[in-house]
Amino acid sequence: MVERALRLEVKTVLEPPQRPFRPYPRVGRLVRRFQRCERGTAVVEFAIVALPLFLIIFGILDFGRALNYYNDMTQLAGQGARAAAVNQNIDGTTADTTFQSKLAAENDSPELRGKVLVCIQSVPTAVGQPVTVTAKYTFHFNALIARIPVTLSSTQTERSETATPSYVLTGNSPGCP
Numbered sequence: 001m002v003e004r005a006l007r008l009e010v011k012t013v014l015e016p017p018q019r020p021f022r023p024y025p026r027v028g029r030l031v032r033r034f035q036r037c038e039r040g041t042a043v044v045e046f047a048i049v050a051l052p053l054f055l056i057i058f059g060i061l062d063f064g065r066a067l068n069y070y071n072d073m074t075q076l077a078g079q080g081a082r083a084a085a086v087n088q089n090i091d092g093t094t095a096d097t098t099f100q101s102k103l104a105a106e107n108d109s110p111e112l113r114g115k116v117l118v119c120i121q122s123v124p125t126a127v128g129q130p131v132t133v134t135a136k137y138t139f140h141f142n143a144l145i146a147r148i149p150v151t152l153s154s155t156q157t158e159r160s161e162t163a164t165p166s167y168v169l170t171g172n173s174p175g176c177p
Helices: 002-014 025-036 041-086 099-104
Strands: 117-122 130-140 149-159
Touching: 041 099, 041 117, 041 130, 041 149, 099 117, 099 130
Parallel strands: none
Antiparallel strands: 117 130, 130 149
């Protein structure tokens, strides 16, 4: 029995296992290795997800910028209506024909300076009549998202405290309604 076990062991050790014939064994190994290998999949997945992700991020940033500019337009219209009601510039000097241009230059955002259209819709002829000021700006979203112009405007009306203001009506000028 021991001899038989030794013969079987020797037989199994001496005989190589039977393999199927493959004409190109290296190619098969390469294919199997690439099927199991997952290197580089994260880069491909990131490339697929990156474009929508960046579009969303830049869209949020642009929307925040538009909201900030709209807030600036609201502040500017309110300051302009108050300055027109008391017949003074924002800096405290008496209002004159350059009232709108001085008002348009009063911005927190450097991009808005000189590009804001300030319109005085009504000039009061007596104390207590309304004076209306409109501030407008054409906002362009980032080129990555779309070149869609959006007009940001704000209107403020206050009661005049002077009978004869020194500023002029700009309601009929280009861009003013």
